[in-house]
Amino acid sequence: MTAVESVGEFRFECGESVDDLRLAYETYGGFDGDNAVLVCHALTGSQHVSNAPRSEDHDADAVDGSDAGDADTGTGVQTAGQARAWWDDVVGPGKAIDTTEYYVVCVNVPGSCYGSSGPPAGGPDGEPWGTDFPPVTVGDWTRAQRRLLDRLGVGRLHAVVGGSVGGMNALDWAKRFPDDVRRVAAVATAARLDTQCLSLDAIARRAITTDPNWNGGDYYGADRPNPDDGLAQARRIGHVMYLSKASMGRKFGRRAAGRGAFGDAPADPTDRFFPYREVESYLDYNADSFTSRFDANSYLYLTRAMDEYDLSAGYGSDAEALAAFEGEMLALSFTGDWHFTVEQARALADAARDVDVPTAHHVVESDHGHDAFLVEPESVGPPLRDFLADGVDGRAVRDEGDARDESDGSGSHSGGPDRAPVHASLFPG
Amino acid sequence: MTAVESVGEFRFECGESVDDLRLAYETYGGFDGDNAVLVCHALTGSQHVSNAPRSEDHDADAVDGSDAGDADTGTGVQTAGQARAWWDDVVGPGKAIDTTEYYVVCVNVPGSCYGSSGPPAGGPDGEPWGTDFPPVTVGDWTRAQRRLLDRLGVGRLHAVVGGSVGGMNALDWAKRFPDDVRRVAAVATAARLDTQCLSLDAIARRAITTDPNWNGGDYYGADRPNPDDGLAQARRIGHVMYLSKASMGRKFGRRAAGRGAFGDAPADPTDRFFPYREVESYLDYNADSFTSRFDANSYLYLTRAMDEYDLSAGYGSDAEALAAFEGEMLALSFTGDWHFTVEQARALADAARDVDVPTAHHVVESDHGHDAFLVEPESVGPPLRDFLADGVDGRAVRDEGDARDESDGSGSHSGGPDRAPVHASLFPG
CATH class of the missing domain: 3.40.50.1820 (Alpha/Beta hydrolase fold, catalytic domain)
Known part of the structure; x- marks a missing residue:
């Protein structure tokens, strides 16, 4: 409640x-x-x-x-x-x-x-x-x-x-x-x-604001379409940010999904020889359900607050x-x-x-x-x-x-500060 | 020539x-x-x-x-x-x-x-x-x-x-x-x-194909607008892929650009309290010049070939x-x-x-x-x-x-195969 x-x-x-x-x-x-x-x-x-x-x-x-x-x-x-x-x-x-x-x-x-x-x-x-x-x-x-x-x-x-x-x-x-x-x-x-995440958030917002249905933020009302394409794109970008390279590879690899596994993808003639991949299907499915539970303007506001x-x-x-x-x-x-x-x-x-x-x-x-x-x-x-x-x-x-x-190196952490931090090089520098 | x-x-x-x-x-x-x-x-x-x-x-x-x-x-x-x-x-x-x-x-x-x-x-x-x-x-x-x-x-x-x-x-x-x-x-x-890059390429293509000006790929001719918004988004995504987290941070940090540093950004009322950042200005500037030198359909074709x-x-x-x-x-x-x-x-x-x-x-x-x-x-x-x-x-x-x-560890490489590969953990796993 x-x-x-x-x-x-x-x-x-x-x-x-x-x-x-x-x-x-x-x-x-x-x-x-x-x-x-x-x-x-x-x-x-x-x-x-x-x-x-x-x-x-x-x-x-x-x-x-x-x-x-x-x-x-x-x-x-x-x-x-x-x-x-x-x-x-x-x-x-x-x-x-x-x-x-x-x-x-x-x-x-x-x-x-x-x-x-x-x-x-x-x-x-x-x-x-x-x-x-x-x-x-x-x-x-x-x-x-x-x-x-x-x-x-x-x-x-x-x-x-x-x-x-x-x-x-x-x-x-x-x-x-x-x-x-x-x-x-x-x-x-x-x-x-960090700068990289600021960039991706800005790109995600741009996806929303360049969706014609966003209409300057004025899209409420039963007779108006929501900027779902833009919000879905923003979510796909976010989704990639939430997953690691390794987990994406392990989960989806390069496998093709069945054709039409997610039917709403826009027709792209260049598809005719290339697979629709499982990872794309996954991102599309999740982006689609996201648009039904979240508001595009709120996405702009909250990413701004985070940035x-x-x-x-x-x-x-x-x-x-x-x-x-x-x-x-x-x-x-x-x-x-x-x-x-x-x-x-x-x-x-x-x-x-x-x-x-x-x-x-x-x-x-x-x-x-x-x-x-x-x-x-x-x-x-x-x-x-x-x-x-x-x-x-x-x-x-x-x-x-x-x-x-600790000599055995066990435990849940990646290393003490005196060791090269294993993941400081997640993006090197 | x-x-x-x-x-x-x-x-x-x-x-x-x-x-x-x-x-x-x-x-x-x-x-x-x-x-x-x-x-x-x-x-x-x-x-x-x-x-x-x-x-x-x-x-x-x-x-x-x-x-x-x-x-x-x-x-x-x-x-x-x-x-x-x-x-x-x-x-x-x-x-x-x-x-x-x-x-x-x-x-x-x-x-x-x-x-x-x-x-x-x-x-x-x-x-x-x-x-x-x-x-x-x-x-x-x-x-x-x-x-x-x-x-x-x-x-x-x-x-x-x-x-x-x-x-x-x-x-x-x-x-x-x-x-x-x-x-x-x-x-x-x-x-x-890898899967992560496949995903980002698919998102970039989607930016193009959901741009109404893309028009199913049929936008040629002096009287038709190019799908510049979509192609620019694709390029921004690509650009982030080409840079490292460290270099983006060093180059741009979180600094604000002057307002209107790049004038073509769509009006976003949520901007009114938040800065337009240098990194965003940089991505916008480069995306804009990219749309004047590259074709949106070619971008679809060539990323497909790469994927x-x-x-x-x-x-x-x-x-x-x-x-x-x-x-x-x-x-x-x-x-x-x-x-x-x-x-x-x-x-x-x-x-x-x-x-x-x-x-x-x-x-x-x-x-x-x-x-x-x-x-x-x-x-x-x-x-x-x-x-x-x-x-x-x-x-x-x-x-x-x-x-x-080599005992001194000098040279241009990151380490021999017997050492933990420094950048195998770029994305861990």
């Missing part, structure tokens, strides 16, 4: 305001005053993090999850499509983020399309905001979450956990509200996006940005991830240590790429569970520095 | 034929009967490999390079745009491929748009072929080149040198005409494309495909190249050695990415020069296996 809470007038970092910011969220478990864990979703994720039983409803407009989007946005965006709980293997009763122990809160970020205020949601005149919605930043997300938690009666958080751009959101908590959070788990993330995020902004460095944080930090990275690299997580952990934040950089050997944090609960769960329980001293929490004292 | 030669009826591997295949080519230096070097261009390259003085014209339609395209294609494709000689630092008098010593031939591949038969060139009815042009393969390129060399009186080649898909073209010579070439230099290439190429096709393995080749092979790879990786070049070299082809795998430490073979003549020139002169025993030719016997 998704609830929607109005948190009143909200001024965004860009300087623009909305009179009534609405936030869609879900909570799991019971609040005991000291056990709140905020989970931050990734780019196209939603508040629906788990299929675990929800908490008792608060004083908010409780709406059924499968209707939340339609009811709230007035558009055809099928938020029902978000029904898949995106971290169900990690969050729930008895799971790593144990909802019998913690009060878990997950909020759909402003600018998204799962019931919170954003481009496809109804604006002051009842019509969808479209691109009149204020540009959003990760900082806006953090401030909006703070506002919602106030309404829920949550002061200090036990922990903030987030993956990918949700990990930036988690880092932003340590920077913006350093007294409000005890433990920050930044999963598959970085202090900022713009820079932990050091307003400070001289990442370290200074974290200097006021008195909690502990876990940076969890994956060797096959080229979207957010091990090297970036190492730099983040080093910055935190520079200002005496107790920090562990836990490296998971994986060739699943960026997706690893979603598809390898067996790797992600134990360190998260123990970090929530015992901080950086948690039993399953490994810091890559620990490896220096 | 580009010449255009008709090589008569040509049956493509797909089974379709054209009555009169025309090939645009350039030659440099004088032919002494035993000194011919065929240089194979990359995806969007042309026959114009060097600004060196051209050979005496042969019995062919000699046309001025700057007009070749317009005259021959009947379209607005500005083949004048190819005027930049793409390997001028490597090919010319006194350069690595020395045109005072070798007779250098470079042929625009069928399917391309620089004067050879292809989609934008005039078909039997004088109208551009468009997508009625037969799908082409790398094997077709090789066979067409063989036909042209026959006309030029060249029997056995001293060497074939090619980079990127031009390197596949070079490998195809060793497989298809094993007696016709003494030395094959395969630069920044592989026996086949489809598989050295082992028709044989049980890469090694068997090379078994009849009695010459020598140089595989030249670059540590920062994730389009064609060091690991792929190593596998290629191993396959050649398996069938007793004298082979060197020369690894260049570079973070320039795939572009390294074009922008680092100082790295590429010496091994190429000495390989052409003395084969794998050439002085500047280093095989990565040599490193095993």
